[in-house]
Amino acid sequence: MKRRTFCKLAGAGAIGVASSVTSVQAAETVPLVTTRGHFDIEWGSVVRDDRYGPQEYATNGAVPGVDTGSCAPDLTVFVHGYKTKAGEAAETTSDVESSLADSGYGGTTIGYAWDADNPLWDWWETTEIARKNGPKLARFTLDYLAACPDATVRYVGYSLGAQVVLSAAQTLASWGRGETVDALTLLGAAADDQSASASGRYGPALEQVVGRVDNYWNEDDSVLNWAYGTAEFDGALGANGIEGTPPANYWDHDVSYVPDHFSYYDADEGCVDDVVANW
Template sequence: MSKIIPRISTRGYYDLTNGDTLKNNSYFLYPKKDFAKLIGSKELTIMIHGLRNDNAGAVAKVLIAKNRLKKLGYSYPVIGYSYDSNTTGAHLVKYAKRALYAGQKIAKKNGRNLSLFIQDFKQKSPKTKIRLIGHSLGSQVILSTIEHLSKKPQNKGIVEAVYLFGASITEDIPSSKKYGPLLNKVVSKKIVNYFSPSDEVLYWANRQKFVKGPLGLNGAVGRTIPKYKQKSVKPKNHRFASYAQVLDHFP
């Protein structure tokens, strides 16, 4: 039997058709006992998946991240964040727009949930550095998490670093007057964006005007904050497994 992957979950909290909130709970941990073991860790990396991932998909993405980071010499715990991204009809072109908008709505709402976990965990384990990896729609979860964390002055530098792969948030975020200062405040060391001009999913989303100017397609525009770095990569396709393959160092 394979080892259970620890994950923070909000599965079943949001409606998969329209993104409405079904439960106002914060989050649940699975398995809970594994999280108790993480207290006191020097570091912790949380993997946040993209659209069209059920619970099994979320677990698979953590395994991909964990295995790749291990190959790159990263020895600290890698856990998952599992949320309702398997929105209804996301695999069908005629429902793609509706499914994406529901997914974006859910991803934005999950910023509250993930920010609560980070604050709760840091209270128990203040010296643990927390790194966030986001693929595709996972970038929206991270951005919303930063937004929520920025509301409290004590959260300055609470997140060590952020790594984005095939990000679906817009290209003006790292230079925007709204989000630039928030990222600067909450993220201690760096925000690294791995973008790909050949990413077929982001290219299509941009052409269809579902996401206008995705950050993961051509990188950032404007004058970005100093903590922001970006790297053009050539993954085989939009899948996280392909982006993980082109990652050459971490952290």
């Protein structure tokens, strides 16, 4: 595992668990950025391991640009959801990579693994961990673009992974960046339905640093309606669409044809064809 630091070049009922047995072998070659082990929960508080800085990340040695020396001109970073275990991130990313390719995407897909596999009673702390991964993903993004200045970077955040990519956009904006991420795609987003609005937590940043934002939501997503609604006492962006005035570069997409929370990126039943078409 290779560590990366600030500005140094060369991770039913549970929200966000989905993978397939067929992806295991392919997953062995999936490039991964990882922050696994960077955060823990102690007595109800999120604690960052002081061996790792707030913007530090690691890789599995296979990430284009920062590891391999060769740039991927079109890079998509997929961020998994809640309850995904350490060994499952590569499998899930492999599924997404295959679905994107089947839908006509010709770029490179890598995964971002983070400390998401915490008990249900640690939900609120896990959402905090997701947001604290924003600066780490933002730092990777700038490191990648420094190594590959002509490249395009896209984010895909699934379920609670949506809060990772939204926080990364917020971080990039706080650093004074202009448009840095070509597209930010949300699939079944476990984030507050007001948070992406023009007056919400992330809306101004999305308009500042992202080319286009696409939110794929499903009002029949029973996991978001039950689990997220119960935990947060509020509606989810992935179940309701946006509440409030959207940023000028934001589009909601009602994908009620997706059968459940775990199928958004399924090659047969998901909405990946629409994702690629809108890119």
